[in-house]
Amino acid sequence: MSEMKRPDEKTAQRRNTTVGLACAGLFFCMVGAAYAAVPLYNLFCKVTGFGGTTQVAENESERVIDRKITIRFDGNVNHELGWDFKPAQRNLTMDMGETARLSYVATNIGSARTVGTSVFNVTPNVAGAYFNKLECFCFTEQALEAGETVDMPVVFFVDPDMDNDPELDHVKEITLSYTFFPVETSEQPVTARADQPAAETKL
Incomplete structure (x- = not known):
């Protein structure tokens, strides 16, 4: 037992x-x-603008205020992608709440068709919560034939509520920066070509 x-x-x-x-x-x-x-984390970034994440807007701002903000544009390409990529103009001064349009210009300087996709951010990072895009080519696969040049428009406005943020009282400039990377295997349809001229036009 x-x-x-x-x-x-x-x-x-x-x-x-x-x-x-x-x-x-x-x-x-x-x-x-x-x-x-x-x-x-992605939701947090989208809501707060943390890390320079911008906002996505469906409509233009309902008000424009008399506070100027200068937007500087920057374009970069990963060394493995044979493209030339740059903004049609380097900077633009506008009122907060005003909608603006600017094109980036991309040229495939390689000898074969290649596909790229871009990431972006704005600085200072805290301004991302007030930078609203109505149209953008970011995160969309872009296919360019050898020697082909295309315009890639960005439509945006800076939320006038930024004027009420004491952390941003001193901010007079925001930099919008894109970097293109190669896509080895395309997993989605490439974006449609834009026919707009490579020049900034206020909407």
Whole structure:
């Protein structure tokens, strides 16, 4: 007949089982948090403009205020993509709330068709919460034949609510920067060609 376990042994077993279940629960919670972290971080950036993330607007601003802001434009290309990419003009001074249009110009200087896609940010980063894009070519695959040149328009405005943000009282300039990277295998239809001239036009 087997020896019965003493009360202290039973208590120790229950404690070990509880600790094991707690560890397992913590593990699954951490895994779930890891999967949720990226979309939550992206949502946070979109709402707050953190990291220079701009906003997406469906309509133009309903008001324009008499505070000037200068937008500087910057274009870069990863060394593995044989393109020339730059803004049609380097800067633009506008009123907050005013809608403006500017084109970037991209040329495939390589000998074969290539596909690129761009990422962007604005600086200072905190201004991203007030920089609203109505039209943009970012994150869209762009295919260029060898020697082909296309215009890529950006339509945007700076939210006049920026004037009420004490952190941005001193800000007189915002830089909008794009960087193109090569796409090895196209996974989505490339963007339609824009026929607009490579010059800034106020809407």
